Amino acid sequence: xxxxxxxxxxxxxxxxxxxxxxxxxxxxxxxxxxxxxxxxxxxxxxxxxxxxxxxxxxxxxxxxxxxxxxxxxxxxxxxxxxxxxxxxxxxxxxxxxxxxxxxxxxxxxxxxxxxxxxxxxxxxxxxxxxxxxxxxxxxxxxxxxxxxxxxxxxxxxxxxxxxxxxxxxxxxxxxxxxxxxxxxxxxxxxxxxxxxxxxxxxxxxxxxxxxxxxxxxxxxxxxxxxxxxxxxxxxxxxxxxxxxxxxxxxxxxxxxxxxxxxxxxxxxxxxxxxxxxxxxxxxxxxxxxxxxxxxxxxxxxxxxxxxxxxxxxxxxxxxxxxxxxxxxxxxxxxxxxxxxxxxxxxxxxxxxxxxxxxxxxxxxxxxxxxxxxxxxxxxxxxxxxxxxxxxxxxxxxxxxxxxxxxxxxxxxxxxxxxxxxxxxxxxxxxxxxxxxxxxxxxxxx
Amino acid sequence: xxxxxxxxxxxxxxxxxxxxxxxxxxxxxxxxxxxxxxxxxxxxxxxxxxxxxxxxxxxxxxxxxxxxxxxxxxxxxxxxxxxxxxxxxxxxxxxxxxxxxxxxxxxxxxxxxxxxxxxxxxxxxxxxxxxxxxxxxxxxxxxxxxxxxxxxxxxxxxxxxxxxxxxxxxxxxxxxxxxxxxxxxxxxxxxxxxxxxxxxxxxxxxxxxxxxxxxxxxxxxxxxxxxxxxxxxxxxxxxxxxxxxxxxxxxxxxxxxxxxxxxxxxxxxxxxxxxxxxxxxxxxxxxxxxxxxxxxxxxxxxxxxxxxxxxxxxxxxxxxxxxxxxxxxxxxxxxxxxxxxxxxxxxxxxxxxxxxxxxxxxxxxxxxxxxxxxxxxxxxxxxxxxxxxxxxxxxxxxxxxxxxxxxxxxxxxxxxxxxxxxxxxxxxxxxxxxxxxxxxxxxxx
Numbered sequence: 010x011x012x013x014x015x016x017x018x019x020x021x022x023x024x025x026x027x028x029x030x031x032x033x034x035x036x037x038x039x040x041x042x043x044x045x046x047x048x049x050x051x052x053x054x055x056x057x058x059x060x061x062x063x064x065x066x067x068x069x070x071x072x073x074x075x076x077x078x079x080x081x082x083x084x085x086x087x088x089x090x091x092x093x094x095x096x097x098x099x100x101x102x103x104x105x106x107x108x109x110x111x112x113x114x115x116x117x118x119x120x121x122x123x124x125x126x127x128x129x130x131x132x133x134x135x136x137x138x139x140x141x142x143x144x145x146x147x148x149x150x151x152x153x154x155x156x157x158x159x160x161x162x163x164x165x166x167x168x169x170x171x172x173x174x175x176x177x178x179x180x181x182x183x184x185x186x187x188x189x190x191x192x193x194x195x196x197x198x199x200x201x202x203x204x205x206x207x208x209x210x211x212x213x214x215x216x217x218x219x220x221x222x223x224x225x226x227x228x229x230x231x232x233x234x235x236x237x238x239x240x241x242x243x244x245x246x247x248x249x250x251x252x253x254x255x256x257x258x259x260x261x262x263x264x265x266x267x268x269x270x271x272x273x274x275x276x277x278x279x280x281x282x283x284x285x286x287x288x289x290x291x292x293x294x295x296x297x298x299x300x301x302x303x304x305x306x307x308x309x310x311x312x313x314x315x316x317x318x319x320x321x322x323x324x325x326x327x328x329x330x331x332x333x334x335x336x337x338x339x340x341x342x343x344x345x346x347x348x349x350x351x352x353x354x355x356x357x358x359x360x361x362x363x364x365x366x367x368x369x370x371x372x373x374x375x376x377x378x379x380x381x382x383x384x385x386x387x388x389x390x391x392x393x394x395x396x397x398x399x400x401x402x403x404x405x406x407x408x409x410x411x412x413x414x415x416x417x418x419x420x421x422x423x424x425x426x427x428x429x430x431x432x433x434x435x436x437x438x439x440x441x442x443x444x445x446x447x448x449x450x451x452x453x454x
Numbered sequence: 455x456x457x458x459x460x461x462x463x464x465x466x467x468x469x470x471x472x473x474x475x476x477x478x479x480x481x482x483x484x485x486x487x488x489x490x491x492x493x494x495x496x497x498x499x500x501x502x503x504x505x506x507x508x509x510x511x512x513x514x515x516x517x518x519x520x521x522x523x524x525x526x527x528x529x530x531x532x533x534x535x536x537x538x539x540x541x542x543x544x545x546x547x548x549x550x551x552x553x554x555x556x557x558x559x560x561x562x563x564x565x566x567x568x569x570x571x572x573x574x575x576x577x578x579x580x581x582x583x584x585x586x587x588x589x590x591x592x593x594x595x596x597x598x599x600x601x602x603x604x605x606x607x608x609x610x611x612x613x614x615x616x617x618x619x620x621x622x623x624x625x626x627x628x629x630x631x632x633x634x635x636x637x638x639x640x641x642x643x644x645x646x647x648x649x650x651x652x653x654x655x656x657x658x659x660x661x662x663x664x665x666x667x668x669x670x671x672x673x674x675x676x677x678x679x680x681x682x683x684x685x686x687x688x689x690x691x692x693x694x695x696x697x698x699x700x701x702x703x704x705x706x707x708x709x710x711x712x713x714x715x716x717x718x719x720x721x722x723x724x725x726x727x728x729x730x731x732x733x734x735x736x737x738x739x740x741x742x743x744x745x746x747x748x749x750x751x752x753x754x755x756x757x758x759x760x761x762x763x764x765x766x767x768x769x770x771x772x773x774x775x776x777x778x779x780x781x782x783x784x785x786x787x788x789x790x791x792x793x794x795x796x797x798x799x800x801x802x803x804x805x806x807x808x809x810x811x812x813x814x815x816x817x818x819x820x821x822x823x824x825x826x827x828x829x830x831x832x833x834x835x836x837x838x839x840x841x842x843x844x845x846x847x848x849x850x851x852x853x854x855x856x857x858x859x860x861x862x863x864x865x866x867x868x869x870x871x872x873x874x875x876x877x878x879x880x881x882x883x884x885x886x887x888x889x890x891x892x893x894x895x896x897x898x899x
Contacts, residue, residue: 077692235680433520
């Protein structure tokens with residue numbers, strides 16, 4: 010197997026054993042990027058020398074017998090809205106191309122403490138919002154990888170690095186993961202500190218990760234979680250041990266629920282894929298129509314996102330007319346049209362949604378949900394796709410996991426989304442591993 | 455076994471399995487305190503109701519299937535120099551009896567995130583320095599438990615709680631552990647954030663822990679380590695996995711070194727105990743006279759400590775004459791007598807010591823050293839004992855572990871101290887476990 014294609018878990022084990030160096034792995038990733046990125050455009054900032062220096066430092070720690078982190082020596086892509094002290098952080102905006110933070114964001118601190126190599130900064134849509142980036146889908150350059158974490162999703166799909174981080178306010182992790190055929194996980198609200206990441210919505214913003222295996226996704230997330238007094242969403246309760254959850258066995262076969270949610274407007278491909286999953290799970294899945302409140306949650310997400318966005322970015326040149334496209338201008342106008350009362354009502358929906366789901370997962374291990382309406386949009390459509398399949402869960406602060414299980418038109422990937430209970434991220438990974446095994450064709454005897 | 459005597463490891467396992475509740479364990483600890491603390495005086499602040507509320511919350515998380523921390527439901531004593539948002543933090547000074555911090559210190563945050571119950575605040579000597587507290591040694595009330603982490607060491611020895619935290623600037627963790635017959639561990643400089651703990655010396659202050667078993671000491675320390683940008687000594691390199699080190703086997707029998715250090719002035723009891731250990735280890739231990747530089751390190755520790763102490767406490771009523779005893783007054787006077795030049799020279803010794811020990815542990819797994827000159831001082835001697843056996847290692851930022859292996863005059867406990875290389879805390883615990891097994895009498899066949 011070529012080095013760049015190694016899973017994070019395998020590469021970390023080899024680095025630990027001394028059969029692989031971080032320098033060699035990083036070089037392999039850099040070569041893969043050099044070969045494929047001209048066609049993809051996943052990178053906002055990449056400096057081979059800086060990456061290799063970090064890899065050398067991680068190899069040196071190993072040779073000196075110093076402690077090794079859970080991600081020791083692994084190259085990680087970082088969405089360009091996370092501050093990095095030694096790399097610029099342009100927020101995807103032409104207004105900020107020269108922006109150089111003084112210190113690392115909390116998520117980058119965690120990556121470094123886990124021994125990761127910060128490979129570079131991946132392309133984000135402008136201000137992590139709706140304007141499409143120029144990044145192309147590695148499966149077919151006519152398609153978008155989605156957004157806003159475009160470069161992280163596309164880079165993982167293209168084998169640029171085993172792990173990457175992104176952020177989600179609507180569906181910016183789970184949706185591009187679906188379009189790009191990779192794993193994407195947004196943990197329970199408050200598990201990963203957002204300090205030093207661009208704040209677009211204090212209510213909805215959250216940090217998530219991308220990988221090419223479920224186990225790698227768990228490994229990455231565990232390295233990122235932790236209390237931080239600087240993030241008001243952070244809490245001091247114990248964090249889920251997600252890798253432990255991944256490796257554990259469900260005491261009984263998990264119970265799933267599939268909710269028919271009006272407004273999702275799934276493509277035929279996706280509808281058929283979801284039917285197939287439900288059929289395969291048989292009695293393990295119950296189907297219900299969604300309660301009417303779900304439509305309110307979907308609307309509340311947009312209200313909160315746009316209202317808070319224009320206030321967080323108030324006065325920032327990045328939202329000046331000369332720096333925004335029509336898609337972003339429409340969202341800004343939407344935010345300007347939201348009254349304080351309407352915003353207040355939307356915020357109440359957050360508590361309602363949290364309360365609705367508080368007991369929900371006593372009866373079910375996970376909600377089955379499409380991770381996108383269908384395959385990725387064509388670049389010519391000038392959209393990053395619709396986040397409708399994520400909005401309810403993001404609003405409710407639930408953990409959401411994209412599993413790259415489907416393919417649709419033109420053999421383009423699509424994802425299944427699993428939704429779990431708050432702070433039950435570890436259980437969700439246990440369920441996901443069971444589900445993947447249940448859905449995969451039996452090994453030939 | 456009575457509940458209060460359970461090890462942290464065993465209690466945590468039982469709480470995890472549901473065979474023990476945090477409430478029952480906390481009640482058992484509170485009852486033990488009620489029974490024995492009138493004779494000991496280990497507590498600066500204790501509120502049963504507050505402790506039991508936390509225990510109930512930890513039990514509730516378990517019942518709800520929420521994540522459990524590594525210290526889930528375990529009562530932990532916190533030296534009264536660590537800020538606590540819900541408990542006063544009096545710094546051992548009559549000037550600060552009503553001091554109520556607004557937020558938790560970093561170490562307390564870590565304990566809470568690990569699921570611990572903050573049982574209360576343990577007695578510290580005034581400003582974590584030299585004035586003896588009224589705390590009595592649980593082994594014999596005529597003796598001191600040492601200081602400055604008097605209540606944490608005494609409380610662990612008396613079975614008030616399975617785990618406690620303290621701090622060390624000279625020898626304030628390892629020495630009281632020696633006198634009190636418990637494990638005490640001060641990790642490598644920079645592993646545990648000092649944010650929110652009383653700063654007496656930015657160069658020397660560090661956080662450490664106490665327990666009644668080696669494994670518990672490892673468990674506690676792992677829960678406390680982590681990067682914090684707010685502490686200048688903190689670093690983003692991966693942290694040692696100390697419990698993993700404890701559970702690992704040395705590839706070959708460890709090599710020890712015993713250094714004859716002039717000025718230690720050991721009692722006959724301690725000299726004999728160290729000889730016995732060296733004899734038992736035979737060829738596994740080499741003996742050398744210490745280099746002359748060690749005397750400079752011992753002197754530099756006092757210079758830095760007193761110089762920085764009076765500047766950190768400048769203007770604080772706690773060092774006003776009416777709030778200090780003669781012992782502290784002498785230290786203040788000493789600090790006032792240190793010139794800027796003398797301080798500058800002492801700070802250079804820190805780098806020299808770090809450099810001296812940087813390669814040292816290529817040849818040895820650990821330095822064998824007494825954890826105190828002998829048994830605890832009598833209360834009537836009006837001293838917390840001499841930190842001379844710790845000063846060199848504290849200056850050099852090395853991890854130091856007290857093992858309660860000896861007993862001296864009047865059957866009072868004394869400790870063996872193991873010193874390891876910087877960031878080799880995990881290896882030190884591996885070595886310590888090997889050593890304990892090597893020194894314990896063989897099981898009767």
